[in-house]
Amino acid sequence: MLEKRTLIDVQDAVERCMANAGEMPIISVGLEESLGYYLAEDIIATYDIPMFDKSPYDGYAISSTASNGANGENRVHFRTIDHIGAGSVSNKILTANEAVRIMTGAPIPDGADAVVMLEQTVQTAEGFTLRKTFESGENISKQGEECRAGDVILSAGTLITPGVIAVLATFSYAEVPVRQKPSVALIATGSELVSLGEELAPGKIRNSNGPMIAGLLNEMAVQTESYKVTEDNYEHLLAIVQEALEKHDIVITTGGVSVGDFDYMPAIYKALAADVLFNKVAMRPGSVTTVAVKDRQMLFGLSGNPSACYSGFELFTKPVIKKMSGAAHAHAPVIKAQLSLDFKKANPFTRFIRAELDIVNNTVKPAGFNKSNAVVAIAKSNSMIILPGGTRGFEAGDEVDVMLTRLADQAQSW
Amino acid sequence: MLEKRTLIDVQDAVERCMANAGEMPIISVGLEESLGYYLAEDIIATYDIPMFDKSPYDGYAISSTASNGANGENRVHFRTIDHIGAGSVSNKILTANEAVRIMTGAPIPDGADAVVMLEQTVQTAEGFTLRKTFESGENISKQGEECRAGDVILSAGTLITPGVIAVLATFSYAEVPVRQKPSVALIATGSELVSLGEELAPGKIRNSNGPMIAGLLNEMAVQTESYKVTEDNYEHLLAIVQEALEKHDIVITTGGVSVGDFDYMPAIYKALAADVLFNKVAMRPGSVTTVAVKDRQMLFGLSGNPSACYSGFELFTKPVIKKMSGAAHAHAPVIKAQLSLDFKKANPFTRFIRAELDIVNNTVKPAGFNKSNAVVAIAKSNSMIILPGGTRGFEAGDEVDVMLTRLADQAQSW
Numbered sequence: 001m002l003e004k005r006t007l008i009d010v011q012d013a014v015e016r017c018m019a020n021a022g023e024m025p026i027i028s029v030g031l032e033e034s035l036g037y038y039l040a041e042d043i044i045a046t047y048d049i050p051m052f053d054k055s056p057y058d059g060y061a062i063s064s065t066a067s068n069g070a071n072g073e074n075r076v077h078f079r080t081i082d083h084i085g086a087g088s089v090s091n092k093i094l095t096a097n098e099a100v101r102i103m104t105g106a107p108i109p110d111g112a113d114a115v116v117m118l119e120q121t122v123q124t125a126e127g128f129t130l131r132k133t134f135e136s137g138e139n140i141s142k143q144g145e146e147c148r149a150g151d152v153i154l155s156a157g158t159l160i161t162p163g164v165i166a167v168l169a170t171f172s173y174a175e176v177p178v179r180q181k182p183s184v185a186l187i188a189t190g191s192e193l194v195s196l197g198e199e200l201a202p203g204k205i206r207n208s209n210g211p212m213i214a215g216l217l218n219e220m221a222v223q224t225e226s227y228k229v230t231e232d233n234y235e236h237l238l239a240i241v242q243e244a245l246e247k248h249d250i251v252i253t254t255g256g257v258s259v260g261d262f263d264y265m266p267a268i269y270k271a272l273a274a275d276v277l278f279n280k281v282a283m284r285p286g287s288v289t290t291v292a293v294k295d296r297q298m299l300f301g302l303s304g305n306p307s308a309c310y311s312g313f314e315l316f317t318k319p320v321i322k323k324m325s326g327a328a329h330a331h332a333p334v335i336k337a338q339l340s341l342d343f344k345k346a347n348p349f350t351r352f353i354r355a356e357l358d359i360v361n362n363t364v365k366p367a368g369f370n371k372s373n374a375v376v377a378i379a380k381s382n383s384m385i386i387l388p389g390g391t392r393g394f395e396a397g398d399e400v401d402v403m404l405t406r407l408a409d410q411a412q413s414w
Numbered sequence: 415m416l417e418k419r420t421l422i423d424v425q426d427a428v429e430r431c432m433a434n435a436g437e438m439p440i441i442s443v444g445l446e447e448s449l450g451y452y453l454a455e456d457i458i459a460t461y462d463i464p465m466f467d468k469s470p471y472d473g474y475a476i477s478s479t480a481s482n483g484a485n486g487e488n489r490v491h492f493r494t495i496d497h498i499g500a501g502s503v504s505n506k507i508l509t510a511n512e513a514v515r516i517m518t519g520a521p522i523p524d525g526a527d528a529v530v531m532l533e534q535t536v537q538t539a540e541g542f543t544l545r546k547t548f549e550s551g552e553n554i555s556k557q558g559e560e561c562r563a564g565d566v567i568l569s570a571g572t573l574i575t576p577g578v579i580a581v582l583a584t585f586s587y588a589e590v591p592v593r594q595k596p597s598v599a600l601i602a603t604g605s606e607l608v609s610l611g612e613e614l615a616p617g618k619i620r621n622s623n624g625p626m627i628a629g630l631l632n633e634m635a636v637q638t639e640s641y642k643v644t645e646d647n648y649e650h651l652l653a654i655v656q657e658a659l660e661k662h663d664i665v666i667t668t669g670g671v672s673v674g675d676f677d678y679m680p681a682i683y684k685a686l687a688a689d690v691l692f693n694k695v696a697m698r699p700g701s702v703t704t705v706a707v708k709d710r711q712m713l714f715g716l717s718g719n720p721s722a723c724y725s726g727f728e729l730f731t732k733p734v735i736k737k738m739s740g741a742a743h744a745h746a747p748v749i750k751a752q753l754s755l756d757f758k759k760a761n762p763f764t765r766f767i768r769a770e771l772d773i774v775n776n777t778v779k780p781a782g783f784n785k786s787n788a789v790v791a792i793a794k795s796n797s798m799i800i801l802p803g804g805t806r807g808f809e810a811g812d813e814v815d816v817m818l819t820r821l822a823d824q825a826q827s828w
Contacts, residue, residue, distance in 0.1 A: 031610065035629050049789065051619065056787065058674035085646075085676040086718075087606030089617040103674040105606050105718070105787075107617045118673065146783045146790060153790055161820065162629030163768075163792035166720055169622040170789050174610040192501030192519050196445065196588040203503040203521045205465065208580040215449050215576030232501075259532065260472040260517040262499040304500075304519070306580055322823065329823040333773050354577075359747050359818070369560045373470065373519075375463065375584050376560060376567055378577035404773070406575065407821035409736065409743040 005280035010315065010350050013291070016277040017316045018330070020293045021323040024180040024249070031168055034160045036221040037178035038326035043154040046171050048144035053108040056141045060099040060121065061090075061112035064134040075122070075129035082109065099127055108140055115139035157328025179326030183223045185244030186213055190255035190304050191232040191262060208375055209254040209302070209309045216313055220321055234264040241268055245297055249324070252317060255304025257290045265290065265301045274299060282349040282389055285372035286312045305372040311352045311384065314405055334386065337364040337402045343385075344393035351389075354381035357402055364402050382408040419694035424729065424764050427705070430691040431730045432744070434707045435737040438594040438663070445582055448574045450635040451592035452740035457568040460585045462558035467522040470555045474513040474535065474542060475504075475526035481548040489536070489543035496523065513541055522554055529553035571742025593740030597637045599658030600627055604669040604718050605646040605676060622789055623668040623716070623723045630727055634735055648678045655682055659711055663738070666731060669718030671704045679704065679715045688713060696763040696803055699786035700726045719786040725766045725798065728819055748800065751778040751816045757799075758807035765803075768795035771816055778816050796822040 008016075026040040055061065062078060070076040078099040082090045086105030094100065094111030102108070102115065114134040121128035147153060153167060160168075160176070168176055188210035194200055195207055210226060217224045225248065227240050237256070244251045256265040257279070269276050274292035279301075281289055286308035290301035298320060302312040314332070322330035340363040343353070354377040357364045367380035386401040387394060394400060422430075440454040469475065476492060484490040492513040496504045500519030508514065508525030516522070516529065528548040535542035561567060567581055574582075574590070582590055602624035608614060609621055624640060631638045639662065641654050651670070658665045670679040671693070683690050688706035693715075695701055700722035704715035712734060716726040728746070736744035754777040757767070768791040771778045781794035800815040801808060808814060 031625060032628070035632055050787070051614075052617070056785070058672060058677075083675070085605050085674070087604065087617050087646075101675070103676055104672060105604070105619070141785070141787060146785070146788050154793060158793075159822075161793065162626045162633065163724065163789075163795060165629045166622040166626035166724075166789050167793045169610065169620050169625045172610060172614065172620060190501065190519070191499055196583065196586060200465075200586065203466070203501050205519070206583050206586060208583040211445060211583045212576045212580035214446070215579045218449055219576065232499075258472060258518060260499070261497070261515070262517055263472075310577065310580075327823065331823055333821075333823070335774055335776075360749055362749075371470070371555070371560070373464070373555060374560050375577075375580050379568060379572075379575065379581045381577060404821055407747075407818055409573075409741065409745055409747070 007280045007282050008278050010281055010283045013278050013281045014315060014319070017291055017320050018323055020277065020298060021320040022296055023326055024182055024324050026177055027180045028175045029178055031165060031174055031176055034168070034176040034178060035162070035165065037160050037176070037181070039154060039156050039158045039160060039164070040177040040179050040326055041156050042152050043167065043171065045147045045149050045151045045153050047149050049146040049170060050141050050143055053143050054141045055102045055104060055106050055108060055115045055139070057115055057117045057139055058103050059115045059117040059139070060128065061094070061102045061109050061115055062099045062134065063094055063096060063111055064114040064136045064138065066096045067114070067130060067132070067134040070131055070133055072131050075131050077124065077129050078127045080127040113137060113140070155328065157326055159327065181222050182249035182321055182324045183225070183247070184217055185225050185227060185248040185251045186210060186217070187227045187229065187240055187244060187251065187253045188255065189229055189237060189253055189264070195228070208306055209304065212306065212310065212378070213252060213254065213302070213313060216318070220318070222321060232262070234267060237264050238268050238271055241272070245294060248297070250298050250300065250321070252300045252302060254302045254309050257301040257303060258288045269299065284347070284349045284351045287349065289316065291316055303372070306375040307354060307370065307378060308372045310354070310378045314384065314403070315352070332403050332405055334401050334403045336399050337362045339364060339385070339394055339396055339398045339400050341365040342393065342395050343387070346393060347387045347389055347391045349389045351387040353385040353387070354378050355383045355385040355402065356380060357383040357404065364400065382406045421694045421696050422692050424695055424697045427692050427695045428729060428733070431705055431734050432737055434691065434712060435734040436710055437740055438596055438738050440591055441594045442589045443592055445579060445588055445590055448582070448590040448592060449576070449579060451574050451590070451595070453568060453570050453572045453574060453578070454591040454593050454740055455570050456566050457581065457585065459561045459563050459565045459567050461563045463560040463584060464555050464557055467557050468555045469516045469518060469520050469522060469529045469553070471529055471531045471553055472517050473529050473531040473553070475508070475516045475523050475529055476513045476548065477508055477510060477525055478528040478548040478550045478552065480510045481528070481544060481546070484545055484547055486545050489545050491538065491543050492541045494541040527551060527554070569742065571740055573741065595636050596663035596735055596738045597639070597661070598631055599639050599641060599662040599665045600624060600631070601641045601643065601654055601658060601665065601667045602669065603643055603651060603667055603678070609642070622720055623718065626720065626724065626792070627666060627668065627716070627727060630732070634732070636735060646676070648681060651678050652682050652685055655686070659708060664712050664714065664735070666714045666716060668716045668723050671715040671717060672702045683713070698761070698763045698765045701763065703730065705730055717786070720789040721768060721784065721792060722786045724768070724792045728798065728817070729766070746817050746819055748815050748817045750813050751776045753778060753799070753808055753810055753812045753814050755779040756807065756809050757801070760807060761801045761803055761805045763803045765801040767799040767801070768792050769797045769799040769816065770794060771797040771818065778814065796820045
């Protein structure tokens, strides 16, 4: 009567997911739309940066030899023969004791090899005087000092952040080669669920998993279609999953993966002839999390319990979406931190606890009531404590593993 | 000839910015659009969670007293009188040795006070037998065990994350009270700048600050209008800034804040009769960063050098936008980490270095070539090293302050 399930380790479950996550095709997107995608190709410098010797200051370009011997008693005089701002090129060629007034970012004129800062000069009728000897190259940003044409600047698999956009703009990328992102179907199942706006009759609860997972996908800028389950039967749910598979790369369901009489997902995987990668993981919460593959499409059967649903998404779905999107690094960092409260529960399986990490003091505590069906603790968390299976309770002061799920602003002042 | 400027500390500069950042009005947004806004009001539980005593497992609801004395030799028999899934309510009232087959999430029927898990039963024709005594309350998720109606669940000023959305959905918030976000005008100045698609003539460089800052604003889901500067003169730029101030809460300019002959921003602040909060900060890079206030609008004059521009945005603009948007915590965390490379430059002023933090090993290093005009290092950075002013160089192994600017996935496996 009870379906026989084979228990596997979390690590093994994650690896099975990742082994089945195929990279999406390469597409081209406009630079302005590229934020949050992953580079599909290495970015190679198409020219030197800086592109030309330039002035890092507002001042005067001179030939350094002309300044030889200058000091407070023997100020050297220069005559200004041109005046250029950034973006302009002087067509003068400097001879000794000639100078070009030059602004930050402007190219160094021919014949000049040093820049005198405005603050280092005393103005005269025809130019200025200075009181120190300049070296060749002084106050010049040299062509190629940051990078050279041909250098690999950023590798394929890099997340496109605003800083990456600055690099792409610098090298004239109007279009950027990226991996397409998978499109996702989201199906919240469970006859107890009612949507916002519907009456909360006795025995019913709000569908919180649907909006939560939609939010997590939204943060990854993944296109999501939410399907509404209107009838509580196997045939209806199967039809929805089939429709979703026709249109999307990934189908996420919440609920229905357990062994209850109304848990239709196991039968649906069978009807689809999907390859079930696992349906029982040695973890709490979310041990019934099920992941299946149908051709190259992936089906994530997340738990209907919010905390289990959330943890399953963070552990399995998020890295798969990142890998499919071309990420070189798909997993959140796991750091060590000191537990600031006792946690006395035994951990027969690996336990994931929605947690508040104080990253400044490197301490961590459970983010409140932490059963599988808890929801508030998810909202209060910025991380998950990971307690290894086969351990007893932990005490304040113990060092534990913590997966960073989000970077929270903690400070009220700088 | 040189404009006289008063040098202030970074801390002081940040505080002046924050003191002038007024909170935006409260608006109501749909739950699905609420991600990334900040709660404008405390969220108070409108009912207990769980709303009713419910089963956390698939099994049978029983009266615990009927199980008294059960053991392997003396299995107690139960008769199943009803069968409910989650979302359904049994209208039966249990008497001794009666049971209701009950699925995860279903409400506990009247007369029952414990749940027997499916795995703990042996099926019979009319029900099941069990072999242990159950306690009252065993395997029941009690009404209100997570939170009680009236509890303050989340405070005003909380960032709306997917977990917060789950809480809001749980408590039936179809609309959410949030602070409006400021709208931002973005104006990249500098006669050396050419946009993508335009010819990169000698002496010219690409406008990378504009797309970079647009990306940073996009990450904050702030509505941004980019203005194009088509003529290189004071009157034109003044007209653009005036137009921007008519439509936006914040005006960000990049470039033009120094003391060069084509740096029009100081004169523009004067022409606008804006209150300049500071125009010289004891920091590298970005010492000429200027922030001004005109009525309740803020003008950020960021440096035209990409690294300085980036740092100015992270230090001043980002926390101001967060505070205006209603954030209770507006500043990125600053942690201690160990320098993994020597950094021998002296630091007359507080120095900010775009850096790569290895958060797992808690080590940090500059993200490559790090002059004020560098751009690649921004792309490679996930943090900024902060070296105090008045210090000499630092060596590998020294502990330094590090501002976390983004949470980067570092791991290739879990």
